Amino acid sequence: MDIKKIIIDENITIREAIRILDKTAKRILFVCDNNNLKGVITDGDIRRWILRNGDLSAKSKEITNYEPKYITKTEKSQAKELMKKYSVNAIPVVNINREIESVIFWDDLELKDDNEEKTKLDIPVVIMAGGLGTRLYPYTKILPKALIPIGDIPIIERIINKFKEYGCLNYYLTVNYRKNMIKSYFGDIEKNYDISYLEEDKPLGTGGSLYLLKGKVNRTFFVSNCDILIDADYAAMYEYHKEKKNLITMICAVKNITIPYGVINLKDDGEINNMTEKPEYSFLTNTGVYIIEPEVLELIEDNTFVHLPDIASKCMELGMRVGVYPITERAWMDMGQLDEMQEMINRLEGK
Incomplete structure (x- = not known):
C-alpha cells in the first residue's frame, strides 16, 4: 500500500486519526515530521483513550507512543522475530535519517505461518x-431477516463463520418469525458446528429471549444481533471482558457525526454566545454484540418482553460491572436498513 496514507502529523485530532485508521484498515498510524519517524498510534492506543473518556478533539500527540519499534533494510530478515517479541502487527523500515522507506505488516504473505490460527475461544454464541x-421490508415479507443473502451467503451464516474463526462451535438461535424457514435452512446444509433453537411463543425482545438459555448455558457467552457483522478480534474482546471482571461487556463502535450547519449557542438572555460551523461530535454506539456472564440470566423473568x-x-x-469494548466505526457493518445492507455487500465483495 501507499505508506503515505498511514503517515500523520502529531497535531491532527484523535477523531481524524480514527477516521484514517478506519479508511486504511491497517490498525496502525505512523507519526512523522517530514517523513521522519517520531512515533506510532495503534487501534489499542485509541481504545485506551476512549475508555479513559478522553476528548476525541484532542491532538494525536496525546496518545502517540514516542518510542516506536523500527528496523533498517539490513534487519529485514529479523522482522518476524521482532514483531513477535514486541507484539506489534507492523514495523517500519527506516534509513539512516529515520525516514520511513517501507512498512512490513504481519499479514504480509511472506510472514504468515501456514499453520497460524486465531486464538480459540470455544464459547457459546447466541444469535x-x-x-x-420491518426495516428491511419487502425482503422480509418473503424471508426472515437472518436468511437475507449478503452476496451469496445469508447474513446469519456469515456471522457464524466469523465466530468459527475463533473456535466457537456451539450456537443458540432465538427464533420466532418464519422460524421453520431458518430451521429448514440449517437442516439442509452441511455444517461442522452445533445449532440449538430457543423458540419464542411471542416476541420477547433481545433480553427476554435469553431466559430460554437457563439450564442450557452455564459459562460466558456471546450474544449477537442477526443483522450485523463485527470485523475485529473476538479473542481480544473476550480477554478484556474477563480482565475487567464484567458481568456484561457491550461491543461499541465510535460513531462520528458532522452537523452540516452552523450551530448557534445562546446566553441566558438570548444573545449569541458562540457559533460553530459544521461541528463534529463523537459517540459510542451499541453494535448489538455483547459478552455476558451466566449470572445475568437470573435477572431475566419468564415470558417477559425486555x-x-x-x-x-x-x-x-444492582452494582454489577457493565463495561464497553470500543471498536472503530469501520469494524462494524450493519444491514438493518436497505442502504446499509448494500454498503455491507459492497464491502464484503471488495467494492
Whole structure:
C-alpha cells in the first residue's frame, strides 16, 4: 500500500486519526515530521483513550507512543522475530535519517505461518434471529431477516463463520418469525458446528429471549444481533471482558457525526454566545454484540418482553460491572436498513 496514507502529523485530532485508521484498515498510524519517524498510534492506543473518556478533539500527540519499534533494510530478515517479541502487527523500515522507506505488516504473505490460527475461544454464541426485520421490508415479507443473502451467503451464516474463526462451535438461535424457514435452512446444509433453537411463543425482545438459555448455558457467552457483522478480534474482546471482571461487556463502535450547519449557542438572555460551523461530535454506539456472564440470566423473568440494554441498566443498578469494548466505526457493518445492507455487500465483495 501507499505508506503515505498511514503517515500523520502529531497535531491532527484523535477523531481524524480514527477516521484514517478506519479508511486504511491497517490498525496502525505512523507519526512523522517530514517523513521522519517520531512515533506510532495503534487501534489499542485509541481504545485506551476512549475508555479513559478522553476528548476525541484532542491532538494525536496525546496518545502517540514516542518510542516506536523500527528496523533498517539490513534487519529485514529479523522482522518476524521482532514483531513477535514486541507484539506489534507492523514495523517500519527506516534509513539512516529515520525516514520511513517501507512498512512490513504481519499479514504480509511472506510472514504468515501456514499453520497460524486465531486464538480459540470455544464459547457459546447466541444469535437473535426472531425479529420481524420491518426495516428491511419487502425482503422480509418473503424471508426472515437472518436468511437475507449478503452476496451469496445469508447474513446469519456469515456471522457464524466469523465466530468459527475463533473456535466457537456451539450456537443458540432465538427464533420466532418464519422460524421453520431458518430451521429448514440449517437442516439442509452441511455444517461442522452445533445449532440449538430457543423458540419464542411471542416476541420477547433481545433480553427476554435469553431466559430460554437457563439450564442450557452455564459459562460466558456471546450474544449477537442477526443483522450485523463485527470485523475485529473476538479473542481480544473476550480477554478484556474477563480482565475487567464484567458481568456484561457491550461491543461499541465510535460513531462520528458532522452537523452540516452552523450551530448557534445562546446566553441566558438570548444573545449569541458562540457559533460553530459544521461541528463534529463523537459517540459510542451499541453494535448489538455483547459478552455476558451466566449470572445475568437470573435477572431475566419468564415470558417477559425486555431488551438487553434494559438488563444492562438493571445490572448497573444492582452494582454489577457493565463495561464497553470500543471498536472503530469501520469494524462494524450493519444491514438493518436497505442502504446499509448494500454498503455491507459492497464491502464484503471488495467494492
